[in-house]
Amino acid sequence: MQKFYGIIWPPRLNIKRGLATTTALLFFLIVAVFVSSFWIDTYKLSISVVNSINKNQEPPSIIIPSNCTTQNYQNQTQNYPIRTIHDLNLSIPRPTCPDYFRWIHEDLKPWKVTGITRDMVERAKPTAHFRLVIVDGKVYLEKYMKSIQTRDVFTIWGILQLLSHYPGRLPDLELMFDCDDQPVVRSRDYERGQPNAAVGPPPLFRYCGDRFTLDIVFPDWSFWGWAEINIKPWEGLLKEIKEGNKKSRWVDREPYAYWKGNPFVAETRQDLLKCNVSDKHDWNARLYVQDWILESQQGFKKSNLASQCTHRYKIYIEGYAWSVSEKHILACDSMTLLVNTRFHDFFTRYLQPVKHYWPIRADDKCKSIKFAVDWGNSHKQKAHEIGKASSDFIQEELKMDYVYDYMFHLLNEYAKLLKFKPMVPENSLAVEISSETMVSMAADGSEKKFMMESLVKSPTTSPCTMPPPYEPKILGDFYRKKLNAIRRVQKWENEYWEIKV
Template sequence: CPSYFAWIENDLAPWKETGISQQNLQDARSKADFRVVIVNGTLYMERYNKCFETRDDFTLWGLLMLLKEYPGMVPDVDLMFNCGDWPLVFRAEHQPEKNGSWPPPPLFLYCTSRGDHYDIVFPDWSYWGWPEVNILPWSLEKGKIFSGAKKLDWSHRQPIAFWKGNYDMGPARADLVKCTANNTHNYNLVTYHQDWFAERERNFNNSDLSKQCQHRYKIYVQGGGWSVSFKYILACGSTVLQIEPMFQEFFARSLIPFVHFWPVDRDNICNSTKFAVDWGNAHPKEAAAIGECAKSFLDKDLSMDFVYQYMLQLLREYGKLLKFKPVPPPEAQRMTLESSLPGHELTLPRNGPRPRKVCTLANSISADMMLSKQREGYKRIKLQAT
């Protein structure tokens, strides 16, 4: 079982002793965009707010696919879901010693912070497609990027760092772009602005991710909140330079600095990036191995089978905590694969046999140990790049 499964226990730990009551669930409603109730294998949805683009549609589609993949195995659950880019349940506001604020409201979300929030992390919508930016379901997009990466070996790629994205999202990106605007220093870095409105008009001619594997180093930097692009950047097999993130998705919490990616100091982006590139070009075998290790992780540990199994395990453990029997609310809409198709021609359920067994929760390395390794990596790079 992939090591990121260990985070399920960690995410649900706040409710281990108290369980989750109906009042706890209602406390999360003010932060939720929609509510999901699953009873006897049937999914019901009550919408509170329309999510950005089609995030809610594809998330619900993913849950419907889970019910089809594992018939009779998904427990009855009642949960609140937010589809934004920022975790919302602050640890500082919910402490065990403050009885009135404990336990925290159980809220499902696509990301969390590294220790400051209690949000329950769930796979994001893009695993089933992101048509607004012409991205296919993960299994197809991953294969497409893998094929593109094979066309140019790491050693033959441009020996500099590459980033393409929206310049106007967040201070870290603004600081990164300043590195390329400085004509007095060569930081071995190129950046390109991604204008999605213009790109749609050009039929996405310049945004094919499979054609962005031409540099030895690729940068992941978050915008104003969490950014969904990490897995696509890792898929090239380039050495990924990750500017220290504020937020993380479910699988990223198990990635280890200097094994799956090279950490970049958020407070010294230009010099830290240059240090990484210079080191990699001086140690090409070791740098290429980091990119290959990340690519192998995606291939073996982030298959759709494991994504579904993570969803299943999370809902199973969450369901055990409920202190009430889930019942569809009166205003809820019954969702089906036939009636809820989100408009993506390539999100149809797969054919073929289901996995013979469900993997068990990982116990080889704890969530706390993974978090500690990440913190140590960024602490180490601060010293090296100064």
């Protein structure tokens, strides 16, 4: 046996054949070294990415420059790592979305069989404030009329931030958005036998709905800030409310029901003011009128939401429709006294009475509030548990990541129903918009400040996993459970007042 560079060769091998064999083996040896080096580097890269994810490290931030020029902004976004993680296909498990995501299926059910045609979308135009189009990851806007204050501005801003949160992940779509309060697409107009039944309901997005309408519910503008009344973007405000909750123990708080707001937007709120403490009655309520004009003149010194968790109980009551204040009230550790509502936003349908809030009669508010507070002060542990359950839900399941996930899944499921190819509007009213252009056009002060505070600076890996729709029986059981809990409280309340009399 002979040795050649450490390789053992068999005897009686002729020289020509030996050289050919040697050359071939050396070639395969070099290839093997190259391939092994490549897989080692790839393995290291995968481990590095996984470690960065496990350590919650985000990709490099993309920040709008202070001079806000289009050229600088585009230069920054050219290096946006859109597919850094997705292309590695690491099969990173994602948590299942909170149960309130299931109502996405319910909201889109009217179009499940027929799909959504262009004619349906166009028929939503009469009350829409704007049409929003996404094509190839770019956003185009066609405005029809001005909304109340900056509702439309911050709603559009929120959708732009969603595209930065999940870049390259949203499909092409077209939608109509109505920024007013009350839903308008009446379900009875599209029931079998009605003239409009054959054409189907128009898909119209807005902030709230009720059981009589088919409007598609979308997160409200205040998640990115309400500039006119100095309500900060949700991500930072939620942390402030959490810190505010820690300033006083529940048992040390004022043993009354607190409400502060504008009573002039609805009769039901004006009726609530009759429950305030007076020389004749003490209904256990402490109610205050919020004068937003005076407050704005005084620099919003008395309207800090993070410092209003000072009572054991807080009242939520609708205004002209659903109210933005609901999430802020539920975020306090205080037990929420929720005056029976007609409207819902995108997450409140999940909440259960006596678990997340205490139901209050709309037609006899004062007696109902009086009983609720007396019951809570006699059952302090249980009342505190109810308050804690709602604040935990808000802190854990309504954090900004989940708001974006809800938007992501809603728009994806909506886009699947479109029976036409979304197109950029050809008329001169449609314009391409971006975060940069919106910041440049924003008014100085709170509007621009809140945009910068809520700006998404880097992408996220992937959204939570969409839960399946409710089966009819399970959804029916859910509603029966909710109704039975309300009736049980009303029974206790009736017995309480019978003894009082």
